Amino acid sequence: MSWEAVIGLEIHVQLRTETKMFCRCPNRYGDPPNTNVCAVCLAHPGMLPVANRVAVDQALRVGLALGCRIPARSKWDRKNYFYPDSPKAYQISQYDEPLCAEGSFTGVRITRAHLEEDAAKTIHIGGGDGRIAGSGASIVDFNRCGTPLLEIVTEPDLRGGAEARRFLTLLRATIVATGASDCDLEKGSLRVDANVSVRRSGDEELGVKCELKNMNSFRFIERGIAAEIRRQAALLEAGEPVLQATLHYDPASDSLSVLRTKEEADDYRYFAEPDLVPVEPSPAHLEALAAALPELPLVRMDRLRAAHGLPDATAESLALTPGLADYFEELAALAGDARAAANWVMGEFSAHLNASGSDPHASTVTPARLAGLIALVAEGAVSSTGAKQVFAAMIDDPADAAALTERLGLGQVGDTDALGAIVDEVLAASPAEVAAYRGGKVQLIGFFTGQVMKASGGRADPKAVQSLLRERLGG
Amino acid sequence: MAALSTIGLTAEGAAMLLDARAVSCVELAEAYLRRIDAVDGDLHAFLRTHPEETLARARALDEGGRSGIEGVPIGLKDLFSTRGIETTAGSRILEGFRPIIDADVVEACADAGLISLGKLNMDEFAMGSSTEHSAYGPTRNPWNQALVPGGSSGGSAAAVAAGLAPWSLGTDTGGSIRQPAAFCGIVGLKPTYGAVSRYGVVAFASSLDQVGPFALNVRDVALLLSIIARNDPRDSTNVGLPAPVELPEAEDLKGLRLAVPRDQLDAGVDAGVAALFEATVERCRALGAEVSETTLPHAGHGLAAYYLIAPSEASANLARYDGARYGLRVDAPDVHAMYSETRRAGFGAEVKRRIMIGTYALSAGYFDAYYGQAQRVRTLIRRDFAKAFEQYDALLLPTAPSVAFPFGAKLYDPLAMYANDVFTLPVNLAGLPGLSIPCGLADGLPVGFQIIGPAFSENRLLAIGHALERAIEFDPVPPRILEGRG
């Protein structure tokens, strides 16, 4: 029996603003508990929300970047539930008229993207491991409470963990490019829940879905989804029902545990938030926001492919790392050879960045210096092997590529007199092979070339060597 | 100098005494504090006073110099957040709560140099029409202590009627300013929704709540409105008033087209109230107004719509009282039990009733039939008013169908209590301004006359109220007001 997974994602993105969604407390991560709070975000009696203009714009930027339709009007709603992280006992969110409506991104349909406020942080104490179960009490810190949050919901268009991971990687890069969020999973500014269901391949009807909560890296999301698909498929294979549940994925054991089962549907009693008025972005404002967006990763990917003839994988990986792509484009322009530039950037240069932890434009190996090295290789003044040594030296030595090549003695022996002498030496040392060559074993050209290269310490230009050899061997 | 009597003293009158240096700010404040000491033990209009702060403010004004309205005392409904001063909204659940901010209206009063005398009693969370739902005991009606002062701003109305404050602020969600003003024989204005900031005003029903003034006459009401109606960026639904408040001078109603929505009176009006209402309508004609009859075909559904919308909004607004961050907490082994026990102990019966109704009306499967339908009725009521205002400058109705009633008369019959708001709550549903002025006595008790106008027509309402008030010559001082006129 073959099974098909159906996956939809709910992504919460904390937006980059100076202040919170509905009050003007700083929106800042990592401050001492309960220092970025006020009567509004502590839900004191009589306090009223006032929506943050920049948060709305940030959300619109993301919506535009994800190809969403921006409705003429959106409104705010109250989502009612009691929990210590929710001081008003309702979250201001958007229910039936979200800021951003249906869109499409990398072929995955976006259902909606709506603005809401983040909850407070609750620390469970006295239970030993910080988990809820068995804790003695909870301490609430309201600093995060009210942080602008964009909830992005996709249609169930994804079919596997790896696909979800790729989608999320591109989504994150796109949101980061808009400037709307830093999308840092570790700080929780990007949080992903996945709804997973499994059905018989070819079936139209959806299976029972389970929700995977709060996975904190894309790798774990991929693995968690894969584990959940296996779990559900095994149940179905065994003829057992999948029960609707919220699950937690533990990457250490690669296993899932049930956080809660749905016995009763939630009843959030949504209704229009009477303390706020609708948002109606004007067409002119939307045009201005769209015009001010930088080139987004998917667009850049296409352009890198088209303009520089880069392979898909190279174009995608460059587009996902805008700094590196910028570096690449600068380098390609200076060197006049996109393929060579791409090889350097994806190879030696990336390895150097990984090792040094620096960002592309902070590297001592500037595009101009690296272009110089590429030119030397193109001229045949240094071999590609030698060039790697020159590159390594450039990192700590400000001298230019030519000077370093010289200093390291890596200059290619290109002039025919010097090379001719070496060729003559090699031929003189191998009379048997010379005879065999002349007798028709022309493949021995490789042997002679190797000997010459060796004798030159790798500095000989292989093309020049071969032409000299042919000349000397007469054929 | 003989001890200053505060009975019948208007805010404008008090300011004149200060201007003439007949009294200092401290002497004036002391006179009110003495009056409160003398009679509020019986009346229970104030939940608490803070004489030290009051006198310190008065002293500062005496020393720093004052002008205009500066130095005139005021009383504040306990629904307004007052920084560092306990604010309970008449509820146990907020006992001991000291706000860390001032409501915008409190700030506005302070900016204008008004001196707060203290916090006034009210129905718990403004839910009620008699002030019997205060967790701290009811307020009595200065006209007859066996009767309720109306509500929910009963303390605010009683204090002004009894000379405990020259004026006061209350809130009106379904009639909570106009009805107690009527029961206590004073003037009360519910401004257009959005005219006054709700920032720091403990919320009951956000789309209906509005702050407004109580005073002995219309000019004082206008003056206080001019102080509190201002733009506040902290309230997204606040727009202030489009034109400055004019102190009314009108002496007649010439050129005004008024109308009585006659169909509304079918709801039933006590005979004494009806007679005074008709007499006052006649007086409008005598003053030069053209008075017609009209209808508000959907306003009859207002009571039902109101008692779905207000509790629904309240059920969310009051969810924050959970024992976690402030106010009462009843300990329990887990947090949800703590919420339930705290709210069980902290809320009174009427509040619980309305939270139940609101929670039910919003819940899955019932939303459309109840809340959604109520909001559609609201649209129809707004249209009714809009249509009427195409032809008329203002509409006239009794403020309440009865005069003040005895304690306990409606306490155990919620529907009867709700029905007392029948003439006031359509105005809230439509977000309109409504002014109640006393128009005479029925069986020795004050009767309120309500003037309703289109949104932001406060100046017109105040002018009409002023002209009528001059003609009616109602004496707002209760006859047997405790120590009598002094």
Next chain:
Amino acid sequence: MAHYDSAMALSDSDVRHVARLARLGLHEDEVAPLRAELETILQHVSAIAELDLAGVPVTSHPLELVNVLADDIPIACATRDDALANAPDRAGDGFRVPPIGA
């Protein structure tokens, strides 16, 4: 959500369910009297449930305002002591509440 019997007839379990949603800590002996009260009120307000208002738009707000948005500029927030001043159970830097439990 539980299925209520009909718009006007409340069962005791409806009352318990709604009280639970609202965290009102209803005691068992309070259920029946409250049900009777609520039923009376609902009976009255239910009149509007029967009106045919198809096509009538809702009014959730008396003002027709849009786009009331604040500039993204911080305003001094509360001090931590102010924030925690009213806390029924302050634990150092935070608000302590009972464990979340089941």
